[in-house]
Amino acid sequence: MNRYHLLSLPKSLLSKRFVAVIVLINLLFMFSLSSFAAAAPEGAPTLDAQSAVLMDAESGQILYQSNADVAKPPASMSKMMTEYLVSRAVKQGKLNWEDIVSVGENAAKQIGSRIFLAEGDKHTIKELYIAMAVGSANDATTQLAETVAGSEEAFAKLMNDTAAELGMKESHFINSTGLDRADMPEKFRPASIEGETVMSARDAATLAYHILKDEPEFLETAKIQKYKFRERDKKAIDNWNWMLGSNKDNPNLRKFAYEGVDGLKTGHTSSAGNCFTGTALRDGTRLIAVVMGVPGNSNDGKRFLETAKLFDYGFKNFEKKTIIQAKATIPEYETLPIKKGVATKLPIVTATDITILIPKGVAVETSIQEVKATQEPLMAPIKLGDKVGTATYKYTDPSTAEEKVVSIDLIAVEDIDKASWWRLMFRAIGNFFSNLFNGIVDLF
Template identity: 75%
Template sequence: MPLAFLSKRFVAAVVLASFVLLFGFSSYASADELPAAPQLEAQSAILMDAESGQILFQHNADEARPPASMSKMMTEFLVSMAVKQGRLSWDDKVTVGENAAKQIGSRILLAEGDQHTIRELYIALAVYSANDATVQLAEEVSGSEEEFAKLMNETAVEMGMTQSHFINSTGLDRADMPEKFRPTSIEGETTMSAKDAGILALRIIKDDPEFLETSKLQEYKFRPRDKEPMKNWNWMLGSNKDNATLRKFAYEGVDGLKTGHTTRAGQNFTGTALRDGTRLIAVVMGVPGTTEQGKRFLETARLFDYGFKSFEKKTIIEAKASVPEYETLKVKKGKSTTVGVVTATDFTILIPKGVAVEPVVQEVKPTEDPLVAPIAQGDKVGTVTYKYKDPSTQEEKTATIDLIASEEVNKGSWWRLLFRAIGNFFSNLFQGIVDLF
């Protein structure tokens, strides 16, 4: 082989090595390459942005599975809504009935005839996942647990939870319910998909953010006479960093939401974490192992790590930006025949680091065509719809943003409008003559 050729190869290798030493390799080989997704020991899972609902990761996310106590998120939501609507009060004192007293599993050992406030029962539900407290709350809302389950199903449909079905307020299997209180008008077992659990969690965070103040409690003493307080089953709470036993599960920013476990369901968890202004929702279902092993929390931590470390918020459409080819819209009866328009708000999504997203204008729709003067600066004058490809799911998405006037257009004087009309008449007449030939 010629010496000159070897020299060229040697020089090229040295130059390449120098670039690697100085700058390192890029995290991603191209703008379309995504960060490696986590490998999970879960039958299904999803990771979502809690602000927009954007999906960052999913695995069998539409598969309907037994959620166990994660279904109590719907109970929590409906109880809170009943309070907000004035149908219940947190300070209402209620008497425990037979159904609640006969519940099994995680419970606060309510006896028939006991009296407690709605708030006390709600905390027992949120912190300790107490089945007896859950059932009593359901009966307070709807009169019976079966009627409450119907409300759960109606609400699931309204929320767009397409793979969910509830037969009770707790998530217990039918066989584990007190026989006398098993539903007769609702068939099957309770099921929910990871995606539906994420949708429900998103709704709770948006409509009932106060819930997180309850779900993040590490413990709560239900009765003054109780020797020990209830311990929160959510071992991922960021506050557990100082707990010697649970420190390895604690995750900075976690303040909710709900665990779930039965033999049929496996280990389930819907968690949410807030870091640096970004809140994520993670759901894992069907994780193997025992509750004591805490593997569902370790798997959730993998999802959170993936979301917080691999993604960044980027504004792909700026506020007060003009729209290419639609910088102005037509106006009639104004001093000017057009008005400048810009976007009213920006549009921000989570994007894998190193990946570019280029939105394309799909449609511009004026509030009326043409617009009619007078128009004040800042008035809404229409909408613009962009389309883009979601970098995580590769799905085609759209975003619609209001358009506002960037300038004022006063109403034209009758004299100006008259001469404009005359000019338009002759212009159209001349064009009609030209078209004849």
């Protein structure tokens, strides 16, 4: 029975006791809402977006999330996957940036943002790649996809396989561009792939994370402000990313420019709304921000203002903190047993540190879960600096209150040479009598 039904009841039924109960229920409801609000990270922004994520680009740590795992149309943000796969194909030697390709029918028939390629036109992979990254050109994107995989449908399957490989759990691609199925040339709509293209905000951030890790040179293309595709073109392609820090000198885009922003990809369709995956670097810290489903039109720039709230939150409220030091011993696990060495115990330390972003002034406690050797048992000889095991730690992420488990390599602190047969023989004799004595003692 809801409150509207209650209002329709006869007044005689609304006794003082009944009204008191209703008031109490309302108070409890309001209290629960305030408690929920209090649980949100201090200073977290209120966004006009259907979903959003803020991620540390170094570790992949989530600093803020809202509906992060809801699969939504990403529009042209899906081109990030196309960019990733084209760049990877070049690195693998399957393509060369200077390869010249002939434009096919599918690319020439694309709608939306494009550079008006005609069937039979010839351009280099690099030219088409810049047109895709800077101008979000659907025709250039489609031609690149067909060049990599033979057809756009085959490329979409490659996109889906790669999404699974990268841990993108809420993503599905039907084409290289992010266009809805109805907006694709009818002849080239994928018959073997169902549905529409969708991606969650977390997946978009994850994809950006892998681009920055595996293809960092992409930022040199992503930050190009203008690009003249053909010599005869009267107007250069403008970068749809108005948030580029270099736009601070552009009077029309100055209010959107954000210091440190040098990528990545915008998106807009009627079904997706306004979307943006951005990255910014300040004082050695790089963040990735994603907003999806921002209302308004693609020319009002609101998606960039919402993204700025995320960046402000990250840069102003978080600091790097090393929770595990490099070259540190682990209490109660200072050594590992070793066989056939001049010593029977190998001193160990952590190989590297573990550094995370945490809210300023907040402490993080870690607990050791497991210390494990690379092999059981470790066998001499062992050299200084050799990896000999791993340590697994657990901590609570103060940003999301999620339990996190991280592992770090353990290395040898000193050389342990292989013992001579003479030493091993006397050690075995000593162990025999020691075990025998302990066995006798245990009888009494």
